[in-house]
Amino acid sequence: MKRVILAFLTASSFGCFATETITLDWLNLIPKTEPVALSLPDLTDQQKNYLQEVLTLSRYSTPESKARIKAVEASLKEDGIDAFMYLNMRNKYIQAKQRAAESVTDAFDGQRIKIPGFLIPLEFSDAMVSTDFLLVPVAGACIHMPPPPANQIIRVSYPKGFQIRTVQFPVWVEGTITSNLQSEDLYIIDGTSHVTTGYTLAATEVIDYE
Incomplete structure (x- = not known):
């Protein structure tokens, strides 16, 4: 009986650990790479x-x-x-x-994560209700300026839809993340831009940042 109870507790503990949500910083998504060394003489x-x-x-x-x-x-x-x-x-x-x-890390693949950021809507299910958007660390990134590095852009799918107040207001996004480097032409706000994203995230919750 003790062995059965111990096995049950072990399985329960592992299950809780496996579904634990990790809060990430954007720096966690930048893998360590060798520094780029370039030595040039002083030029006039x-x-x-x-x-x-x-x-x-x-x-x-x-x-x-x-x-x-x-x-x-x-x-x-x-x-x-x-x-x-x-x-x-x-x-x-x-x-x-x-x-x-364009380097990404697979250290968090398949894990539930929570990360703050600013969203850039791509698709809507209703007026200002976005079901597909980019999540970036800086407000207004990708809009009228070169996009951030791929490892600083997450493509988010959220079928439930999130009511957007303004793209200048940060949000918390929670869900399962996967490293997935892909480039595509995306319609952003008022024009098409070629964007390379480093991650995809199947969101289960999107809330205003607090």
Whole structure:
């Protein structure tokens, strides 16, 4: 009998633990990545302008643009600067930062979480009742500005619907989270934007922030 009771208590304790809701901070959704190391010499304003000119002209294939690139490249070489070497380093730096922005963690996959944020409505079931929205850490993110990193955007599904007062007012969202990196064109407020989201969340409760 004692063994039966002990087994029951153990199972009950595990069940309570398994359904425990974890309160997350947005920083919890940013996985640790290696810092992007880039060492460049100090450049004068003129040298920076030259590099920008080479970057712009390299998009064209006209005889004039090629001739100008050679002239600028030669001028930079006199200063000991290899234009294309530095532009290649710049591209690698941008790519590394992009990878870091799109990195997500699966540490909380399948867990019930609670997180505060600001919602950006995508779909409505009634006037100002949103059933599908983005949750972001900063008010107005994704609206008339570049979106936050993917690991700072959660795509939320809430069939019950949440009555929105204003997108400037924070909310608490509770539900099951899953890491799910995806890019798509979304209609946000008054236009379509290409947004990459890092997580999806099946919400069971959305309430005003207190």
